[in-house]
Amino acid sequence: MNVTEETKTSEPQSYPAVSVVSPRDGETIVLGTTRMRVLEDGSHTGHRLAIAESVLAPHTQGPPQHRHGQHDEGFYILSGTVRFTVGDEDYDATTGTLVMVPPGTPHTFANLTDQPAVMLSTFTPDLYVQYFRDLQEVLAGGRPLTPQANIAAMSRYATQPATDLA
DSSP, X not given: OOHHHHHHHSOOXXXXXXXXXXXXXXXXXXXXXXXXXXXXXXXXXXXSOEEEEEEEOTTEEOOOOEEESSOEEEEEEEESEEEEEETTEEEEEXXXXXXXXXXXXXXXXXXXXXXXXXXXXXXESGGGHHHHHHHHHHHHTTOOOOHHHHHHHHHTTTEEEOGGGO
């Protein structure tokens, strides 16, 4: 049998569906002065990876310093400057900088500047995306996002505050 005959008689190749998120698509989560657009929540990656774009308004404080027990978190700065605090060290990440945070590493971030900052975040595996949804639900329910509510939400996703650094 030659290649042409084989091609005609074989079944068409089946590939996994490709996920395409246009600039106006994605799930939007608003947490105070931060607007997050979930580009991949893990549903197209077998829950191996989630990706979100976040816009931090000027002078936005991030979460309390915390440690993830089960996932890596990456931050790629698309525009602006984001201050990362890792333990007692500060790093100012500017446009084009990638910050990777492995499990167990204490960290937080903030936009201390007068300009918005935009970053692309990865969560490997995807389990932390639901944390942001939970926080939005607290705010949507008219409840304040207290430190206790934040810690309770974190604990559901293998994350603890880095209280030894407070």
